[in-house]
Amino acid sequence: MTFNEFNFKDTLNQAIKEAGFTEPSPIQEKAIPLILEGHDLIAQAQTGTGKTAAFGLPVIQQMSGNRGIEALVIVPTRELAMQVSDELYRFGKIAGIKTATVYGGTPYNKQIERIKQANIIVATPGRLQDLLMSKRIELNPSFVILDEADEMLDMGFLDEIKNIFTFLPKERQTLMFSATMPKPIKSLAEQILENPKSVTITKKERTNRDIKQIFYVVAEYERDDALLRLIDYKNPNKCIIFCRMKKEVDRLSSYMTAQGFKVASLHGDMEQKQREHTIRAFKNGLVDIFIATDVAARGLDVNDVTHVFNYHIPFDSESYVHRIGRTGRAGNKGEAITLVSPNELRTIKRIEKDVGTVMVSDVIPTRQEVKVRKDNDLLLKIANTKITPSAKEMVKMLQHDLDIVTIAHLLATLVQEEIDVKGKDIIGLRAKELKALIEREKKWKGGKLNDSQRRGRNRRRTQEHKRRSKGSQDRRNRRSRSSNR
Ligand code: ADP
Ligand code: MG
Numbered sequence: 001m002t003f004n005e006f007n008f009k010d011t012l013n014q015a016i017k018e019a020g021f022t023e024p025s026p027i028q029e030k031a032i033p034l035i036l037e038g039h040d041l042i043a044q045a046q047t048g049t050g051k052t053a054a055f056g057l058p059v060i061q062q063m064s065g066n067r068g069i070e071a072l073v074i075v076p077t078r079e080l081a082m083q084v085s086d087e088l089y090r091f092g093k094i095a096g097i098k099t100a101t102v103y104g105g106t107p108y109n110k111q112i113e114r115i116k117q118a119n120i121i122v123a124t125p126g127r128l129q130d131l132l133m134s135k136r137i138e139l140n141p142s143f144v145i146l147d148e149a150d151e152m153l154d155m156g157f158l159d160e161i162k163n164i165f166t167f168l169p170k171e172r173q174t175l176m177f178s179a180t181m182p183k184p185i186k187s188l189a190e191q192i193l194e195n196p197k198s199v200t201i202t203k204k205e206r207t208n209r210d211i212k213q214i215f216y217v218v219a220e221y222e223r224d225d226a227l228l229r230l231i232d233y234k235n236p237n238k239c240i241i242f243c244r245m246k247k248e249v250d251r252l253s254s255y256m257t258a259q260g261f262k263v264a265s266l267h268g269d270m271e272q273k274q275r276e277h278t279i280r281a282f283k284n285g286l287v288d289i290f291i292a293t294d295v296a297a298r299g300l301d302v303n304d305v306t307h308v309f310n311y312h313i314p315f316d317s318e319s320y321v322h323r324i325g326r327t328g329r330a331g332n333k334g335e336a337i338t339l340v341s342p343n344e345l346r347t348i349k350r351i352e353k354d355v356g357t358v359m360v361s362d363v364i365p366t367r368q369e370v371k372v373r374k375d376n377d378l379l380l381k382i383a384n385t386k387i388t389p390s391a392k393e394m395v396k397m398l399q400h401d402l403d404i405v406t407i408a409h410l411l412a413t414l415v416q417e418e419i420d421v422k423g424k425d426i427i428g429l430r431a432k433e434l435k436a437l438i439e440r441e442k443k444w445k446g447g448k449l450n451d452s453q454r455r456g457r458n459r460r461r462t463q464e465h466k467r468r469s470k471g472s473q474d475r476r477n478r479r480s481r482s483s484n485r
Pocket of ligand 2: 047048051052147
C-alpha cells in the first residue's frame with residue numbers, strides 16, 4: 001500500500017515525500033482511513049510505530065489553516081510535546097499550517113502569543129489546564145488528540161485530562177492513542193469518545209521484523225566482560241545499554257567511561273533540563289553509549305541507534321518490547337542483545353511467548369576471533385587509504401637507517417597496537433554447553449506439574465504399581481505351578 005491511496009492534498013503528499021516515507025506503517029494503514037471518515041478513534045500501538053503521522057496526516061488533511069486553533073494534541077511530557085510538534089510541523093509547513101508547543105516552566109506571555117498565531121497546539125496537561133482555567137486562552141478545536149494516554153495515567157494526569165475536556169466543545173473529533181489499555185484509560189475513552197472505532201496493532205505486527213534479537217548466556221560475574229567484548233566485536237554506531245536500577249546505571253557508566261568510551265547516562269531522578277541536554281548530546285553523536293533505566297528511556301526517540309543491550313533481561317515483556325523498540329526505527333535495521341545467566345532462560349521463553357517473538361542464542365566471540373575480524377578490517381582500511389605527501393616524507397626519513405620491510409613491520413605493529421582486544425579469551429557459554437542447557441531447559445518445564453499432569457502421573461503410577469504387583473503374582477503363580485509339576 002502507498003500513501004497515494006489516501007488521496008491527500010498535494011501539499012501533504014509533498015511533505016510525506018520530503019519526510020522520506022514511502023509506505024504507511026500498519027497503524028497508519030488502519031487509522032488514517034477511519035480518521036478521514038470522521039470517526040472518533042481509540043488506537044493501541046507501541047512506541048515507534050508511527051502514531052504521530054497516523055493522526056497528524058489525516059487531521060492536517062482536514063484542516064483549513066485559516067480558523068485559529070483547529071487541532072489540540074495533548075501529550076504527557078514536554079519532550080514529547082517538542083517531538084510531536086516537530087513532526088507535525090514537517091507535515092504542515094508546506095500547507096502553511098502553524099504549530100505551537102505549550103508546556104510548563106516557560107513564561108506565559110510568549111506562549112500565548114504563539115498560541116494566537118497557531119493552527120495546531122501540542123500541550124502538556126498541567127500548563128494547558130492552567131491556561132484554560134485562568135481564562136488566558138479559549139479553545140474551539142475540531143480535532144482533539146490524546147497521545148500516549150497510558151503514560152499520562154502513569155504520571156497522574158487523569159484528573160487534569162478530565163478537567164480539560166470540560167473546556168472543550170462537544171462538537172469535535174476525538175482520537176486516543178495508547179501503548180496499553182489499562183482499565184482507567186478504557187473508562188476515560190468511554191467518557192470522551194463518541195461511538196469510537198478501535199484499531200490495535202497485534203503482537204506480531206508490533207515486534208519489528210527489522211530488529212534481530214540475540215541472547216548470550218554468561219555467568220553473573222561475566223556481564224561486564226561480555227558487554228565489552230560484544231561492543232568491541234559489533235562496533236555499534238550508537239547504542240543504548242539498559243539496566244534495571246539507577247545504581248547499576250551509575251556503576252556501569254563509570255566502568256565504561258574508564259574503558260575509554262564516551263558515555264552518557266539517563267535515569268529517573270534527573271532534572272528535565274539535564275535530561276534534554278543528555279538526549280541531545282546522544283542524538284548529535286557526541287556520546288557513543290547511552291546507559292539508562294526503563295523509566296528514564298520512555299519515549300526516547302533517536303533514529304540511528306544500531307544496538308540495544310539488555311545488561312539484565314527485564315522482568316516484564318512490555319519493558320522488553322519497549323527497550324528493543326529503541327532500535328530498528330524509521331526503516332533502519334537494528335540488533336537487540338540480551339545477556340542472561342543460565343537460570344534466566346525461562347524468562348526468555350516467557351517473553352518470547354508473551355510477545356510472539358523469537359530470540360536466537362549465540363556464542364560470544366573469543367578474543368582471537370575479534371582480533372582476526374579487526375585485522376581484516378584493518379587490511380581493508382589500509383588497502384583503501386590514500387598516501388599523503390607527509391607520509392612519503394616520513395618513510396624517506398626512516399629509510400636513512402632502516403630497510404623498507406623493517407619499516408613496514410614497525411608500522412604494522414604500531415597500528416595493530418591500536419586495536420588490541422582486551423579481556424579473557426573465552427567469555428560465556430560455548431556452543432556445546434549452550435545446546436545442552438537449552439535441551440535441559442526444554443525437558444524441565446518449571447519443575448511443577450499442573451493438575452491434569454499430576455492426575456496423569458498418579459494414574460500412570462497406579463497402573464505401573466498394579467502391573468508390577470500383578471506381574472509378581474503371575475510369577476509366583478508360575479513358580480508354584482512349576483514346583484507342583
Ligand atoms: P510513535 O508515536 O508510535 O512512537 P512516531 O510517530 O514518533 O512513533 O514515529 C517514529 C519514527 O518513525 C519517527 O521518526 C517517524 O518520522 C518515523 N515514521 C513514521 N511513519 C513512518 C513511515 N510510514 N515511514 C517511515 N518512517 C516513518
Ligand atoms: Mg508518539
